[in-house]
Structure formats: C-alpha cells, structure tokens
Amino acid sequence: VMRLENITMTYGEGNSRVDALKNINLEIPNKSFLTISGPSGSGKSTMLNILGLLTKPTAGSIYLGDKKLVLDDFDKMSDYRLFNIGFIFQSFNLVPVLNAKENVMLPLMIRQDIDEKEKADRVEMLLLEVGLKDHILKKPDELSGGQKQRVAIARALVGKPTIVLADEPTANLDSENSENIIDIMQKMNRDHKVAFIFSTHDPRVVKHALQKVELKDGEILK
Amino acid sequence: VMRLENITMTYGEGNSRVDALKNINLEIPNKSFLTISGPSGSGKSTMLNILGLLTKPTAGSIYLGDKKLVLDDFDKMSDYRLFNIGFIFQSFNLVPVLNAKENVMLPLMIRQDIDEKEKADRVEMLLLEVGLKDHILKKPDELSGGQKQRVAIARALVGKPTIVLADEPTANLDSENSENIIDIMQKMNRDHKVAFIFSTHDPRVVKHALQKVELKDGEILK
Numbered sequence A, B: 001v002m003r004l005e006n007i008t009m010t011y012g013e014g015n016s017r018v019d020a021l022k023n024i025n026l027e028i029p030n031k032s033f034l035t036i037s038g039p040s041g042s043g044k045s046t047m048l049n050i051l052g053l054l055t056k057p058t059a060g061s062i063y064l065g066d067k068k069l070v071l072d073d074f075d076k077m078s079d080y081r082l083f084n085i086g087f088i089f090q091s092f093n094l095v096p097v098l099n100a101k102e103n104v105m106l107p108l109m110i111r112q113d114i115d116e117k118e119k120a121d122r123v124e125m126l127l128l129e130v131g132l133k134d135h136i137l138k139k140p141d142e143l144s145g146g147q148k149q150r151v152a153i154a155r156a157l158v159g160k161p162t163i164v165l166a167d168e169p170t171a172n173l174d175s176e177n178s179e180n181i182i183d184i185m186q187k188m189n190r191d192h193k194v195a196f197i198f199s200t201h202d203p204r205v206v207k208h209a210l211q212k213v214e215l216k217d218g219e220i221l222k
C-alpha cells in the first residue's frame, strides 16, 4: 500500500510560480488498477513522478505500508525504485544509442539477483508480447512512435516490479495494440498482484480501472 | 491538389530491410480534411513525412497541381515547405532552449513577406487559442506533454500554410483540448481553405474527417 499525505508540488517562483499539485491525499492499495485523468496541465505526470520517487514534493509525506519514506535519502529512493517500480514515461525516454533489446535489458543490467539466462529470456518474452519480435535490433530513431512506446512498456515490466506507473502508455497506439497492452497489464495485476497507476486520457484504459481519480488544477475532484 | 503516384519507401537493406510504404497512390484535394489511420508501424508517419517533402521516397512521384516535383532539388523543397506546409510532428520537435513564444515564432523568422507586428500578433493569437496564454515564457522541459503538443500545433499554424500535416496531434490531449484543437482546424479548413491531413488513432478526429484512408503494412486498404 502506498499513501500520499498532504502532497504539494510547486515549480518556479514569483510570476512563474506554478502550483502543480495542491495538498494531495491519496491511498493506493496493493493490486491497484488506478487511472488518473484530467485536463492537460492538471498535474497527472507530476503526481506519477512523485509516486515513482523521481520528483521530491515541495511538501508532504509518502508512506510505503506504515513506513514513512525519508525523501531526502535519494540513494535509498533509487534502490527501492530499481527493485519495485516500473515507469513508462510520457516521452518514452529510450536511450538513442541502444537498440530495442538493449533498452529493455537496461533495468536488469545492475540486478545481481537474476541470472543472465533469465534476463535474456525476460527481454525476449516481453518484446514478443508487445509485438516487436521483428524490431529488436532497431534503434529508437528507426522505430515508429507506437513502437517506441511499446519498447518503453516492455522496459517498465522487465524487472517484475510491484508497482508500475504508466504515463499515457497508449497515447500512440491503435486500438488493437492498446487492447493487447491493457491485457498484459491486467494479467500481471490479477495473477502477480502488480499495482498499476495510469495517467491517461484514453477511455479504453479508464474503462478497465478499478479506481478512478480525477485531477483538476492540481487538486483531486471529489 | 497534391498527388502521390506509385510511392514506395524502403528503409535499410538485407535482413533489416523494411518496406514502410508499397506503391501508394493517393490524391489529396484542396480543402482536404483527411485522416490516415492504421496499426502502429503501418506507415502513417512515413506517408506524412513524404507528403511534407521531409523524406525523399525510394521510388514514385509527387505532383502539386499538374506540376511534377523534382524531388532531388531539396532547396526548392525547403522553400515550398516554408511557405506552404505546416507540420505537427509526432514527437513535437520543439527547440529545448527556446520558450513557447519563441518556438512558435521560429517559422516566421525568415519570412520577409510578413511585418514584425503581424508576426508578434499571430504568435500571441495562436498561443491564446490553444489555451497557453499563461505559459508563453516556459521552455519545453517546463511544460506538460499536452502543453508541448499544443505549442507544436500553434507553430504549425502560425505561417498560415495551405497544407497542414498533423501526426497524432491529439495523442496527449484530454477531450476538451482535443475538441478545441479540432475546432480551430475545421474553421481554418472551411474559412481559409487550408488542407488538413492527419495521422491519427483518435476517433474524436476521425469522426470529423471528410476523407478517410486506412493503412496496413505500408499499403492503402480499399
């Protein structure tokens, strides 16, 4: 269970000050399948980045189970992230000099708890599942938008995380690929208790949500 | 009127060869409001890049009116592009060191046929229309995904082009912003005879199409 308590995020100051999130309180149960929707600029990505321990909030606390996280201790953050959190970025963030296979392998490189054969199998399996079997040697600039998105999805799942934070994961996908991705995620949610938190405008995703959050101007709508 | 005749686009060779477009024939009337849909990887962006004279096809001809374009003459291409074509890229392609206002101004910088005041007015007007009035001084990394997308849209329209090629222009937008963008484009289409060609998965856009093209594996489905 993850809990956000009085989370505030402010960017800039003076005239350029933006209150991206205002006093957010949210509980995220294990096995969540939760969507965060809301207008462009309402704070969805910011909330995901905070849940993913990528951005330190301006104020407020984050709890994992009963344990309050010491947010200043970013080394601890990065260990926790590596083993527990899979993140699909809104802009994919693939490494341009690595091909699809290498991009998906990346989170496993520093994992010593998984043997090499297991790593290779997982990478191959996921790229097959997202329909990129014929594209594994291609670099990002040789891939279509939706193919890049699917590499980003495979990369987020390869570490078998306990929480996946997915920022608009179907924005560049046609219906068939979207349904397939949502399928994969629902199976992981049901069978492996992986929590999924989506930022999404996509009704095809919201349709499957067990829990729906609406954001507007940095606040959760009741 | 723009016409693609026997257009073929092949990337790579040998094992890595991809036939992205195969023998495409397509006529695009003035005042088009045309959508190109199809699975991820089916060739939509490639087709837009060729229509936008950004990518030289492997084979085939492009006609503007009756005039067959000499595709090797890329200087001629870039002049024509500057004055006639507005392009919204799937990955936005904003200049990171410029703020929103400067990014939208960019296509007008080398236009000597428009006076400075007119340029400034157009930029301000468009950023207002796409709902970014309060964000004009922000750089891309300070903008949300959908805000970046709206800057890219404003930039494509600021030169008053005769053809706008829009690659997934609503992928990162919520319904309200999408409807607004589609509105702006329909007005330009009706009142100013601007042709719009969309690559899109978004039913909200396809709904308004006057002409619909389906791509599959680089070919147009009849």
Ligand SMILES: Nc1ncnc2c1ncn2[C@@H]1O[C@H](COP(=O)(O)OP(=O)(O)OP(=O)(O)O)[C@@H](O)[C@H]1O
Residues within 6 Å of the ligand: A135, A141, A142, A143, A144, A145, A146, A147, A172, A173, A174, B011, B012, B018, B019, B020, B038, B039, B040, B041, B042, B043, B044, B045, B046, B047, B090, B199
């Ligand atoms: N520079 C390149 N080198 C090699 N292959 C490429 C290159 N660019 C595109 N491709 C391939 O060409 C095919 C068509 O790509 P394109 O980007 O046109 O698809 P798309 O329909 O826009 O897909 P999406 O909906 O995912 O954006 C894809 O299989 C892609 O991998």
Ligand SMILES: Nc1ncnc2c1ncn2[C@@H]1O[C@H](COP(=O)(O)OP(=O)(O)OP(=O)(O)O)[C@@H](O)[C@H]1O
Residues within 6 Å of the ligand: A011, A012, A018, A019, A020, A038, A039, A040, A041, A042, A043, A044, A045, A046, A047, A090, A199, B135, B141, B142, B143, B144, B145, B146, B147, B172, B173, B174
């Ligand atoms: N680094 C930053 N500096 C300044 N302002 C920022 C920064 N990052 C985000 N913002 C602002 O904070 C607000 C929330 O941004 P966020 O990316 O969370 O929105 P979003 O809901 O994900 O939007 P979208 O649906 O367009 O992706 C926006 O108004 C944005 O301009």
Ligand SMILES: [Mg+2]
Residues within 6 Å of the ligand: A044, A045, A046, A090, A167, A199, B144, B145, B146
């Ligand atoms: Mg976002």
Ligand SMILES: [Mg+2]
Residues within 6 Å of the ligand: A144, A145, A146, B044, B045, B046, B090, B167, B199
């Ligand atoms: Mg594309």
